[in-house]
Amino acid sequence: MKYFQVMNTVCSNLGVSFNKEKYYKFMKYKEILKLWNNKINLTAIVEDEDIIKKHFVDCIEIFKFSPMKNVSNIIDIGTGAGFPGIPIKIIDESKKITLLDSLNKRINFLNQVILDLKLEGISCIHGRAEDFSKKVEYREKFDAAVSRAVANLTVLSEFCIPYVKTGGYFIAMKGPAVEDEIKESKNAINILGGKVEDIVKVENDNLDHNLVIIKKIRRTSKTYPRKPGIVAKKPLK
Template identity: 65%
Template sequence: MKYYDIMNSACLDVGLSMNEEIYRKFIQYKDLIKFWNEKVNLTAITDDEQIIKKHFIDSIKIFKFSPLKEAQSIIDIGTGAGFPGIPIKIIKSDVDMILLDSLNKRINFLNEVINKIELKYTTTIHGRAEDFSRKSEYREKCDVAVSRAVANLAVLSELCIPYVKVGGHFIAMKGPSVEDEIQEGKNAVSILGGKIEDIIKIEIEDSDLKHNLVVIKKVKETPNIYPRRAGTAAKKPLK
């Protein structure tokens, strides 16, 4: 139970609580990350404490956006090793969670995590975000889209906002300096049907780590021409 207290503090900070079953799932998840990381490049962070703080607690802090606790369907775009989607799912077990990633090795890892720690109502998608948001079963179907992927806000918005229902939210997990990125991406967000609603500052327990949640509300439908073809958003971000 070495890390129980720090994880419990993080949960309490966002109005949630830790219990032994949730903690056990997180520790199983950590062990699977370390095992798979020897053959698949999942993360450069391999120290137990750093996995707990930089991945797990960082992901838990997304619940600082309190309406997330009421969401019934969430998609995590560019989930990688499952952040923030799997920690969200461990904490909020009743949510329908979709984990999307373009690398099949990571999807294989995620499927093992889902099976080993028994995460119900969790789906993985192997593919590009631009392709699946054009499908009727995914377009504007989720209450919330989340992403911790490394891309600027204009690019991420084009990949994520099309999945969100009108009235729902896209939450972009960003580093400590987001002001310039928000100014540059504000028009793109608007074009895609979104409106920047809040910027929530995040601090990680027992560390100097600071982050931001950029909260975007979906206020109107995304025009049918978006997202553009795979790779276009990164090459020619909306301005």
């Protein structure tokens, strides 16, 4: 129970519930992450306390955007080791979560975490974001898209906004230097049917992060996303 109080305090401050069952799931997740990280590159953060604070707590902080408590169907684009999708699911098991990643080794890891933690209402997709948002069963079907990926916001918006229903949200978890990135991406976000609604500052153990909140205000043109490879090579202006 070494880190229980740390996580419980964060959740209490955010207005989300936390208990021993959720704590043990996070601890099991941590151990699976460390074990698999010896075989495939999942994270450079390997110390227990750092995993708790820089991964788990950082992901839970997405609930600082209060509408997150009410959304029910979420897709995590470029989820990697399951961040933030799996922590969101552990905190609120009622949410339906889809994890998308382009590397099959990571999908195998995620499926193992889901199995070992006995999580329900969560599934994985192996593929590129540009491909699956063209499919009718995924396009504009989610209340929210989330991403903790490191891509530029212009690129990330073209990956993520097509998945979101009109009236829903794309939440980009970004570092401290977001102002210039937001300025550069505003036109692209508008083209894709979105609008920057808010920037929520998150301060966690000396980490200065931001939640960039983009609201989907109209449907995305079928032109977007463009073909794989083009989005990153030729970002929207």
